[in-house]
Amino acid sequence: MASPSPQPRGTDRRTFLRYTAGAATVLPLAALAGCSGGDRDPSTIRVAYQQFGSGTLMEDWINRTAESYTQEHPDRTIELVPIVASENDYFTKNELLMSSPRTSPDLVYEDTFILLSDVGAGYLQPIDQFAPEWEHWEDTAEASREAVTAEDGSIYAIPTHTDTRGIWYHKGVFADAGLPEDWQPTSWEEILETARTIKEALPEVAPMFIFSGKSQGEKAAMQGFEMLLYGTESRLYDEEARKWVTGSQGFVDSLEFLRTVFEEKLTLSISQHLDPNIGETIYTQIIPDGKLGFIIDGSWISQNWTEGAPNPWPEWTETMGITRMPTQDGGGDGFTTLAGGWSWAIPQYASDPQISFSFLEALMTTDNAVKRAIADNHITVREDVAEVQEYRPYSPTAEFFTGLLGTAYYRPALPAYPEVSSAIQQAMEMVMTFSSTPEQAAAEYDAELTDIVGEDEVQEESA
């Protein structure tokens, strides 16, 4: 287009060209945005959730609710938005979807650990006008209501359930290794000793599994690392001083435990640990095949074995034992656990929050919540659900895990937590691959933490 030679009718064209050239930089993108960024139909409710592996529990829950809901509201449709991604990717993809009005879902299923970060980023809208009026708000446990309330005092989500963590062990493996069927370790050392005994007696069985490394996402940080750390005297965050903790002895000790597990090969192979979907393989194959001694994991994992699961394993009630996670050397209460939970939230760009909330209500009716709790093997946070006859005896493990709630720790409820969690996963990966010593990895974590939250928000652990 450059250096046009003067032509009789050049002026017109030159004006035209100049206009075009100017428009070239601005118009195309704006025009595109205009013609593709139409308003979404508010009568279609887009519901986003994680779909990973072969489980269909979420899908079933939403579909079941949608069926009755659309009978009541024939003018509305429910659109499922299954986000096929592993743990960390799910949150990122969800955030990406929520960041634009054109792609935003109307209702999203979120782990409470990411909730406040998403509130901080402006992806979610407060639901103060709906939640307190909702008939089951008062039925919801205090701790859970706090978990969905942000620093600004607004409510941002409706909690669905909570969970706690312990050790699941295979009684068959224990019997074969000459270990007692009734197991209650009282220190980390006892855990390691048990694992060594299994390794010795049954070389083809992996003694134990602990989620670790980046590919396991939040599972590694919570089921893996924090279950250890909260059994030491250290914490991630000092609630009193309102500072994140650096230079923590418990951090190093927890990584040291991890290194021992990997160094002595008391667990599955490294490549299995790096597989983001190893969880499903463990639940559906390795455990039922009796190839794993024990696993530090959440209350819900028996959902993989119940009747409705893709590969039911009815023997689990007899075969699997559960026990509490001991503290480092039996100090403190002697045992520890962490509680988390999930929730439904309404994105900033939901086309009609009122409609979104009406579907949320339908998902969370007493009847629906009971069905969901039983299918998912989870711990309810609702009194109305706990009172229902069917809920009580639904699982032999429910009482045990519910009992742990009273003394459970919660993750720091701060927007920075997801990033801190990534730094923890990174530290674990450095140690499990023997790329760093626990001390080095802990020092790298401290530096990363300071980077994330800022100099003013951290303090050295007091000796």
Place this chain on the structure above:
Amino acid sequence: MSIVATAPDRGTPAQRGDEQRPHRSRSGIGDRLTLTRSVPMIPALLLLVAFMLGPIVYSVYLAFTDNAIRGDGAAQTSFVGFDNFIDAFTDGAFWNSVGLTLVFTIVSAVIGQNILGMVLALLMERANRVVTFIVTSIVIAAWILPEVVAGYLLYTFFADEGSLNTIITAVGLPPQDLLFSLPILAVSFANVWRGAAFSMLVYSAALSSVPSDVYESAAIDGAGPMRRFWSVTVPILRPAIATNLMLITLQTLSVFGLIFIMTGGGPAQRSQTLPLYMYEQAFSYGQLGYGTAVALLLLLIGAAASLLYLRLLPEEDKK
């Protein structure tokens, strides 16, 4: 993806001289660009400005902000000056990925693809026709497969219970665990597998333009095959070698999917080249501004390489 152009097998200058004919031989009416005549170029220029130049300009802006997917930078973006670059230059993980990018480029492109491609091209000249046809077809098949498929195939090849271990344990050797112990080497081998065809095609085309009497006279002089290769073939192929090296370097610099599928940059960042580091920072950690700063550095390296390539390109391609 990287699509590149090359003119590997140029003939002699005399052969090419006639290409300039169209513009010379004609009278004035058709040969100067006028405004009307430039109209057909508008769609292409619009696309390039909007989707190539636009993002590049935008990345210069973004790299100086704290724009993020989550956390503070998500709700509100502000200028942070050179902070992102300072962070990068003081971050061990950044230098780790710079080093790995270097290793990956040198091992897989400059050494692996380049030499294997040359060897294959030389063998093609002598080997049995049928063998040549079958083997080149296989090598080219590896090259045309989609990146994700290639990544997955090579992952199975190197995996603990994969094909490679089946074979080496069958002959009594201890199994390897490259994906864990030396992942950068595993992904480098994968890139050789995937990219050798390119160099092979470039060199075989270039070799075919070497007149065979050059070899014959060298053979009469009593030069052995190695001497002949170094003193006859290499000097003749020098332009092709230079161009090829630039092109495969450029392609290798931007390899993402292959590594992402095979190792995800891990374990413990031991195969995290710059594109993977950039991706992880921008998306897993949500730091778009910082990720863009790293991307901009990668773009600058690519631009420098591309300029070098431009200088090496034979003159007639620039007319």
Place this chain on the structure above:
Amino acid sequence: MTATTSSGTAVDRTEEESGSPLRPRSSGKGPRERMASTASSIAMIVIGLAFLIPLLWVVLASFDTEATLSVQWPSRWSLDNYKAIWNEETTFRPLWNSLLLCGGATLVTMIAAVLCAYPLSRYRFRAKRPLLLTIIFSTGLPITAIMIPVYALFVRVNLIDSMFGAILFLGASALPYAIFLTKGFMDSVPIEIEESGWTEGAGVYRTLWSIVLPLMKSGLAVATIFTFVGMWGNFFVPFMLLLSPENLPAAVTLYTFSSQYGQVAYGQLAAFSIFYSIPVVVLYLFMGRTLGQGFAAAGGVKG
């Protein structure tokens, strides 16, 4: 995916040189040459085998319901893996999306490239050389590096997760190379033929459409196929720009499938890989047979 070719000037040379890369120099020579030939063949076979194993794995595993990570002869040949993925969600929709994305983008690229190449090939102007140099320069830029700003930009202008937006970006990213190629092919069409068209009063676009393009048909087909194949294999662009499951092309669903079921359904993964790869393999075979002459570089395929 990478594509290469000699520039369009190759068209002129092909007749004298076609097939020459494969010309065996040893046939009918003395024992020394024959030994060199045998040794070369053996070396080639060894390299070929190393390249073959991963390819063999995907083919064998796709017919083996008990496939593992290692290459092995199926104990029982079966089509069950193909049957298992023979449904809309796993196979047809992603492949349709790939077709839409890559087909659409190829169309955008080729139309823009042909239109842009014509003035570049036919007229002289001062900015021509800088323009061409810029185009060649941008063929070398790592697209990977601009994906994050592109992503951020697409969020700003609300084009994220839009198939239309992804098509335009993919189209634009392949454009520099397509222009370079097309211009090369167009250069080799003699202008005299066109001039006769002008004297008959046909406009530029008419001439381009009815005279120039038919004469460079095979070159155009080659450029189109290279563009399409490059896009078909691209993972990063759709991975970044498309989000909704219903929009994802095969490149991305293969990744999600493998991270989701990779450890449990190798056979199905192999079968899906084959479905996804077949179009590009067929296109190359097609090109090797009918268009290979236009390409010294593609000589290896046609044999």
